[in-house]
Amino acid sequence: MKTDGVFLDDQYIDATGKAHQIFYTPNGATIHGYAESGDDLFPTLRDITFTNPEPDPEPPKHPPQPNTESPTRRRPRLADTHARRRQERERNRNALEQQADNASRSAHDPPPY
Structure with missing residues (x-):
């Protein structure tokens, strides 16, 4: 449905840490459900919860030196x-x-x- 180009989709993480997905159809209907996670094939995936990583406690003391030998992606x-x-x-x-x-x-x- 997402690759058709007519449907809009949105994903969010609920309070339990599970990914949910909502599809909005061209006629205005909304379809709610869990995002495809593969947990039907691997049931232990249901035990995984997603959290935001903690930020680094302090910045590095010395900034990294730029690589002048070859260009890199930003x-x-x-x-x-x-x-x-x-x-x-x-x-x-x-x-x-x-x-x-x-x-x-x-x-x-x-x-x-």
């Missing part, structure tokens, strides 16, 4: 992918909020005739 590809997904989900949330605002405005506005 951040790993996986970090770029995650950032792009976060931006896309934020755009989807904003689009849904705007659609809801437009729907509520049109429901309260009298017809022009």
Whole structure:
């Protein structure tokens, strides 16, 4: 459904640490469910909870020296992918909020005739 391009999706971590996914269909329906995690094949995966890592207690004393021999990426590809997904989900949330605002405005506005 996600690769079709017509559906919007959102993922979030609930209070128990499990990933949930919501699909928004073109006709306005929402489909809630757990995100695909493979726990049907590996039942012990249900015991895993996700938490944010603790920040480093102190910055390094000496900044790393730049590598002048070869150019490097500013951040790993996986970090770029995650950032792009976060931006896309934020755009989807904003689009849904705007659609809801437009729907509520049109429901309260009298017809022009």
